[in-house]
Every structure is written in C-alpha cells, then in structure tokens.
Amino acid sequence: MKILCVLYDDPVSGYPKTYARDDLPELPGYPGGQTLPTPSSVDFTPGHLLGSVSGELGLRSFLESQGHELVVTSDKDRDGSEFDRRLADADVVISQPFWPAYLTAERFARAPRLKLALTAGIGSDHVDLDAAIAHGVTVAEVTYCNSISVAEHVVMSILNLVRNFVPSHQIVLDGGWNIADAVARSYDVEGMHVGTVAAGRIGLAVLKRLAPFDMHLHYTDRHRLPLEVEEELGLTFHASAADMVPHCDVVTINAPLHPETEGLFDDELIATMKRGAYLVNTARARIADRDAVVRALQSGRLAGYAGDVWFPQPAPSDHPWRTMPNHGMTPHISGSSLSAQARYAAGTREILESFFAGTPIRDEYLIVDGGKLAGTGAHSYAVRG
Template sequence: MTKIICVLYDDPIDGYPKSYARDAIPEIKVYPDGQSAPTPKSIDFIPGQMLGSVSGELGLRRYLESLGHTLVVTSDKDGENSRLDQELHDAEIVISQPFWPAYLTAERIAKAPKLKLALTAGIGSDHVDLQAAMANNITVAEITYCNSISVAEHVVMMILSLVRNYIPSYQWVVKGGWNIADCVARSYDLEGMEVGTVAAGRIGLAVLRRLKPFDVKLHYTDRHRQPSDVEQELNLIWHPDVESMVRVCDVVTINCPLHPETEHMFDDALLAKMKRGAYIINTARGKICDRDAIARALESGQLSGYAGDVWFPQPAPKDHPWRSMPHHGMTPHIAGTSLSAQARYAAGVREVLECWFEGRPIRNEYLVVNAGKLAGVGAHSYSEGNATGGSEEAAKFKP
C-alpha cells in the first residue's frame, strides 16, 4: 500500500478549535471563469472547519486508511533531522501547502526513490524543484483556483491598509491614544491612483475587477494578454514589460508565479524606476522581490509601503528584515488559507487522490508536471528550472 506524507502548519497555540465563529460558509460550485470547484466523490469533513493544520489532516485520514494506506501528518519539515526527512525514504506521495511549504529540493527528491506525486494543497508549486521532478518522472499537481479569490480579497485589503495608513491608526487606538494628526500624516485616497498588476491571471484579474469600483486607473503586464473585450470592460492599459508599467503606477500588486524568470525581479534597479512613494503588494511569492532591496527602499522613502503575505523562506527566520522594516503590512502567508479556502483545497486534494488511486486522469488544470514535462497550469504559468535554492534558511526559525 502507499505511504503518504502530509506536511501542514501547527494547530493554534491555544489548541485545535472546539467551536467556530460562524456556523457555515457559502458553497462555491463554479469559479468565475467557469471551472468547477473540486468534485470529490465524498468528503469526511465539515466545510468551515480547520483543515489546514496538523489536527485537521485535510480531512484525509478516514479515507486513506480505509484503503489500507499509511498517512503521516507533521509540521516538522526543515533540517536534516526533520520528521519529513525521516519519512521520505519510502514515501510515494508528499502533500504540502504553500503556507508551510515542504521544500522538495533535488537533494530531498534523491532521498525519496519511491516518490511519484507531489501535491500542493493550494496553488503555487515553486517549493518543488520542478526540474528535478521532471527528471525523476514525478507528477506535480496543485488545486488551481481553489483560493484565488481568497488571495484577491487579501490584496484589496492590503492596498487600502497601506494607502489609508490603517495599521498605525489601529495601533493608536490599542495604545489608548487619539492621535489624529499622526494617523493622517501618511493617509491618502486610493481614488484616482494608477494601479497595476504584474500578471493578470486568475488572481490578478480578480484584483482588477475588485478595484474598478474605486475609480482608479488600471494597468497590467502579462505574457498572455487579456482579450480586447476584457480590456475594454475594465478600461485596462496593457504594458509589454514590468519596467514600463511600474514607472507610471502608484500601487503595484504582484500576482505572478515564482520561477527562475521572476526570481528577484523587484531589485534595487527596478525599484529605482518606480514612482517615489509608490506601494507594493506581494501575495505571490516572497522571492520575486529582493529581500534587502525592499527594506532599503522603505527606509529611503522610495517606497511608501510594502504589504506582503509571502516570504522566503517560509517560515521566515526571526531576524528576517521584513519583520522590522518601516511602513510594512506583512502577514504570515494566510491569504489563501481562510477557512473558506481550506474547504476547497481539502476537497481538491481528495479529488486528486481519488483519481490517483483509481487510475483516472487528474484534471488538466491541476497538473504542473506530468510524464516528465510541464503540463496543464504548469505549462501556462511556469518555466523550467528550480527556485528552491536557499530554502534551508527556514531551519533557523524556531516557532
């Protein structure tokens, strides 16, 4: 039978939830582009419950053990003596999340001769060395679109939080103050600003649609240009490259995949070409930005603010400069793992596993690597190569 390792983040510090703030969540059956939400034959969880932490187990244990498979669930993923490394030698499937990634480097893949499937519970599989996966005929899949709208909502929240200076204003209230001048000294209206997205795929386009009612001027750059009717509907201005777009934007939101072509795209040189006082929102991948260049730009005033939900590596070391740099709005990669999103990506993982064990094809839109080549969403979004280098730094972080 098959051994499956599932790497999930730790339970809440006060214990796995015994009750929840809401009794139910809306059921999403079809995504905006017409793709159907995950359709497993059945699920063993209640949507709206915590599924992404170790005790939630993505709702998989009953199903997998009923088939005679072995499920190992752990949050211990970094360093040579981690539980993940101890279990890899005979694992056939590794399930991980972008929020708490099990970095499947070439070295780890070499230690896992039986590994056949690397499955991302969410979207974004850059924590897998895709080149090594292709060379070793490992299928890589993710649950496309399961949390795209979740992330788009988070982007809009972060834009408003930065531009309106919400976080410092909230902190004055917590401190017992009423410091109006301090709050508004860095507060502006979003209305009329030039806002651009790096990539206008599922997340980027959803962000643009949500921003249109704010009466902003919308820009985008993407290697796949939007149809003319979409450009007309949203009054979009297309740019052939990132540099030409960021020169004119007050707010830039990053929504592209991480691969060798986008790694460290936002470096000192590109940041210097942006408008002084611009804002960057990054819910894509931390490594798309040069870590130290972002901190320098905030300290010099070249950037007015940076809000990100993604770091490199993850979890971030305690001395990561993005924890302490000025005018930031960082969150610990939570945008795509709301309880609503968890229900969809857990159902998607169940759907993929049902297909895998029953010998049925996995949905093409879920595939990243198949039969030694980029496939499905992977062929559309990624390029060959490896972006896992440096991930060993995560071992410095001790929760």
C-alpha cells in the same frame, strides 16, 4: 501507499472546539466556468480548520479505509526532521504553500518511491520542477481553490497601506487619539494608478475588485487579455513590468515564481517606480529582492510594502521584513482562509482519488506529468533546462 502530509501547527490555544461562524456560503463555481473540486465525498465539515496538523485535510478516514498510511507532521526544516526521516519510503507528499515542504533535488534523490507531489493550494515553486521531471514525479496543485481568497487579501493590503490602517489601529490599542499622527500618511485610492504584474486568475480578480474604487488599472502579462476584457475594465496593457511600474502609484505582484520573475523587483526596477509608490506581494517572496525592499522603505522610495509571502517560510525571527518601516506583512495566510481550506482539502482528495484509480488528473490541476510541464504548469511555469 504511504502519504506524507506536511501541515502547519495547530493554534497555540489548541485545536478549535467552536468556530466564529456556523457555515460557509455556497458557491456555484469559479469565475470563468471551472467547476469546484468534485471528490466522491468528503470527511470534514466545511469551515473547520483543516490546514493544521490536527485537521489533516480531512483525509485520514478516506486514506485508511483504502489501506493507505497517512503521516502528518509540521516538522520539516531542521536537520533530521520528521519530514526527512519519513521521506525515504513515501509514495505521495502533500504540502501547502503556507508551510512548504521544500522538495529539493537532494530530497528527490532520497525519495525513490515518490510518485506524486501534491500542493494543497496553488503555487508549486517549493517543488524543484526540473528534479520532478527528471525523476518522473507528477506534480499537481488545486488550481483556483484560493485565488479569490488571495485577491481579497491584495485589495485589503492596498487599502491598509494607502489609508495607513495598521498604525491608526495601533493608536487605539495604545489608548491614544492621535489623529494627526494617523492621517499624516493616509490617502485615498480614488484616482490612483494601480498595476498588476500578471493578470491570471488572481491578478484579473484584483483588477475587477479595484475597478469600483475608480482607480486607473494597468497590467502586464505574458498572455494579453482579450480586448473585450480590457475595454470592460478600462485596462492599459504594458509589454513588461519595467514598462508599467513607472506609471503606477500601487503595484501588486500576482505572478508565479520562475526564472523570469525571480529577483524581478530589485534596486534597479524599484528605482524606476514613483517616489512614494506602494508594493504588494502575495505571490512569492523571491520575486522581490529582500534587501532592496528594505532599502526602498528606509529611503522613502516606497511608501509601503505589504504581503504575506516570505523566504524561507516560516521566516526567522530576525528577518528584516519583520522590522522594516511602513510595512503591512502577515504570515502566509492569504490563501488559507477557512473558506479556501474547504476547497483545497476537497481538491486534494479529488486528485488522490484520480491518482489511486489510475484515471487522469484534471488538466487544470497538473503542473508536471509524464516527464514534462503539463496543464497549468505548461502555461505558468518555465524550467531552467
């Protein structure tokens, strides 16, 4: 089989020869009891850079020993890209949310041999799920592999915005000591009301990590959490985002992108938020209206916006989120720490081993299978029909 793998470019200084740390902590499993990826073995060193072109997700030795062809590229967006040229006879496409190879209906039509679209990470909205269903292509992702990584990034982003960290750090870099300038936009999170749009693996992990900060915790989700969880964390449930956001000083978006969430945070919804609220989005960029966010920051309706998801990805140099005021944007890095890469590379191999052997892929990894939404996909996504 031909496996077409789309990964982000190596560091500008070249693929690392050494790393800042010698090892990774050993985890017993994921919160809630799901086991870590269980491939037969791995051909990489945990803690090494696996998500870039030279890292190859640690797959080359395994795939070539099985007689498969592996093509790895970062070239995916331009006309005549290597991705497009290689797609016609690809059996498997592997992509990451951080450098997505957008599998559109048109691309599915040009890939008659495609059988598996595999996300090395979580979030398969770069795959047209309706087209995958129509073409009988299985869609899978390494569920939970970087959920905690993203949750940590959310908490960091909230603290960065509320405490005005980035501008304060810039003062140091510029050789200054402008305390009044630094603290004129700096607050404590203690006592603030924070709400998450969706309280799945990431959203719930965010709430758990914010609880020790003595914040008031809110959430909305299609699936209400058990009463004991609400009582343990002191959560207030809201039936919808529209019901929740007027109560919050901080809102964090942790929902998948689907027809119900696309464009959710538009001018109308943002206008109902408290003046000076903060919005953090590490989910998907299109859940927020790009220009509505810019307008809200310029007017002061929002005191800050942070996250690491853009559309398209990579974002063009003139994307307005690069230059809008009071933002804390990063490239899409929240789920691609070296710790997370070890898990999603192992999970990718586990899925491939099942696929090649014709044995069932773990239900929690499945998004589309057998011509319909399946597993995690049936819980998290909707199709346009």
